[in-house]
Amino acid sequence: MISLDNPRDSAERVVSELLRVPPAADELGRIFADHGHRLHLVGGSVRDALLGRTSAEGVAAKVPADLDFATDARPERVLEITRGWAEATWSAGIAFGTVGLARRGLRFEITTYRSEAYDRTSRNPQVSYGDSLEADLSRRDFTVNAMAVSVPEHDFVDLFGGMADLARGVLRTPASPEASFDDDPLRILRAARFEAVLGLTPGPELVEAMRSRAQRLTIVSPERVRDELRKLIVAADPVAGLERLVEVGIAEIVLPEVAAMRMEIDEHHQHKDVYAHTMTVLRQAMTCEEPGAPDEVLRWSALLHDIGKPRTRKHIPGGRVSFHHHEVVGRDMARRRLAALHFPKDVTDAICQLVYLHLRFHGYGSGDWTDAAVRRYVHDAGPLLGQLHKLVRSDCTTRNRRKAAALARTYDSLEERIADLSAREEIASIRPELSGDDIMALLGLSPSRLVGQARAHMLEFRFECGLVGREAAEAELLRWAREHEVAIPGEQE
Template sequence: MVHVFGPANAPGTSALQLPDVVMELGQRFVDAGHELSLVGGPVRDLFLGRVSPDLDFTSDADPDAIIAVIRKWADSFWEIGRDFGTIGMRKGDYTIEVTTYRADAYDADSRKPQVAFGTSLEDDLFRRDFTMNAMALRLPSLELVDPYGGVRDLHAGMVRTPGEPSASFSDDPLRMLRAARFASQLKVSVAPEVAGAMTDMAERIEIISAERVRDELVKLVNGKDPRAGIDLLVETGLAAHVLPEVAALKLEIDEHHRHKDVYQHSLTVLEQACELETDDDGAVPGPDFVLRFAALMHDVGKPATRRFEPSGAVSFRHHDAVGAKLTAKRMKKLRFDNDTIKAVSRLVELHMRFYGYGEAGWTDSAVRRYVTDAGPLLERLHRLTRSDVTTRNRRKAERLAFAYDDLEQRIAALKEQEQLDSVRPDLDGQRIMSLLGIKPGPVVGRAYKFLLDERMENGPQEPEVAEKKLLEWWSRQPESATLPEES
């Protein structure tokens, strides 16, 4: 590890650390007659006191020259990004990319650049997204190149672009989402001119692929301050294009204040869910996208279900079920995988289930169903439900917390007695078919469901008891009179 002690033009820095491979690679390029600089995120991260395992470099060398320099040095290399001037490689534990200086031009209707190689490091830095990412360390001299004030903006906690924000976002509209992502990840603010350009150009995000939008959203939601990132998307109008269901919460205004601000409530639930992630017991280690996104989306069904009652009260009946469908639909459009879609939408669907317990208490049967319906999402559901309490009425908050403490204690006691994580009927499918003399088909499914309901209602039973109940159920089914008896 190489220590870099405060470059003269880098105010406020102390000892910065660079992996040895950085200096080795820089020396190889210089010995071959080329320039090499560490650039972008890795340089920014040095000023934040961290070292990234992914190292990005830029050089005046073209792809052929890059390969000639690193062929015998790298453990392996690949040319997938060759058309864009990028050669990737592995050296020890590090993933490295070296890219030829770029001077790209963009089509107004596409974010795909017309690739053109450049000859100047400063020009290459100018085409980058933000000033904090437009810094470089020349190697092996370790001279800091910061022509656009990246260190200044990083210390000020401000996101700015090297040139005009409108030109930068026109070139690559995804940069608008990155600005919101940095607000979340780095807990920085966006300069007024950047926020203004994001607002004016929000609709240009439509030309970006759903997959790339999804990836930025995941990073934003998993950041240190996701509330700030989401709020920026909503305030600039970007959310209307990428998360319109959340933007709609902002528009859900009740001028008579008959219900709470659903938008601010949702952001608070998101914050509280983040605080309940637990690394110590490993139950829901953070950042957990499924829990966080469910917290953000849990009330998106409210605008469609809001009703003003004759009494003057407002209701949102079935907003949990409607919200689950809206969440799944949005996530499909963003090209999330099926498992993540099912997990998030299921949590949205279940987030109101607990309130029946708080109001009237539950039988053991209801507790079993709660656990079974949540399945592997139970720990996340615990945290989502607790996060959903944002009332300023301390007595009400304490009452709900006490009720949920009681529910968790009952779940723990029943789990110890009955292995609730794998609740099954007391008879399996083979025994059902043998006892009733039937073949595989819908009738077996109905019998299985009957026994599962019995198990939920009464807990585990002896096989003889379950068989007797099954035969009694069977005697009431129309098929029992038409199917031949088992010989």
């Protein structure tokens, strides 16, 4: 990693650091030069080389998976001069001036010098091409992303003090922050993400522009907002980014349920601050992850697990507060928010199930959980059981050490019971001992709702009694059929 304590020294050494860029990048630069065009590495590729990292998300690797370039060549010209060199091309972003290439397992994104701006109603930028690197860099989001290195010459370009800002840990925009955010409102979210990912602190002018331009985010497509939030949540310090969103009023637009957790606490109805508690849970959940392997589902679940509390809060005698069924309300709220952001269904389902289940453990402490209840807990968690364990343990944030220790012992007990049952029977994927085909054969039924009802009963029987063997399971099915007046083949009316 290059030391940024001395920017001049860093500038002189940047070339040696950038030698880690694959030779294919210099090959590409020579192709452009031979055809009378300029090519520069830009943005995160340069920033991360200065920081000694290869990904804006902090994932270390010997070679970056993607390299971003800027050029004076128009997209059609890029496709023309790289034909035969690129092993694959894609043009999904060509309307925005970007052409994608692949060679030797690397991806190259080449964007024509451009400027872009939103009008007051459009969700997509209006792109116009430029003719100079200087103008192109001036329209980039932040100074730390407005540095460039020519290929193959490796001449370093830093017109806006991006390297010095990296050294100081400051986030600034090349142009005025208001103009930058007007050009692309998504940069408001990106500022919070860079605070979370790189630990760069927005300056006062930037913070004020984030606050004053927050409503501009309403014109940005949900997919672009979603992508920024997903990158933020898996950052090194997502709490810093989330707190910035709440502070400047952006969370009220993109994650209003999180902002709403800042409930007032008056002197007559003292209760744990839900917002502060949530951030603590998120931090604790992160400590449960494998090093370098952020768990997006676990982190979202930690962030959203208590969003149902504001809607379910009730003051009860004695100055206490209740939040009955907040896990059910929270699950439904989480599903609506994630759907509005166009999250993938599998990610949404996992997060919502963890939100729904996070409170169930607290009934275990009363000591009345049967083996059937333990089986249901494991069955309902399914493949999320490990993440549920982490979420529940992270949710115990009491400052009372004795209470915290008691909760930990209680959950240890539950995990021990799960392990004990697992040793005696397969509870990780509980299913009835009789399949749907078995039920239809025994009762002489065709596929129907009645078969589903019979199977549901046999699943409950499995929860209550465990593995009893086929003979006992068939006897229970016949008993249920008689009770529900289902005709059984071979038995007289």
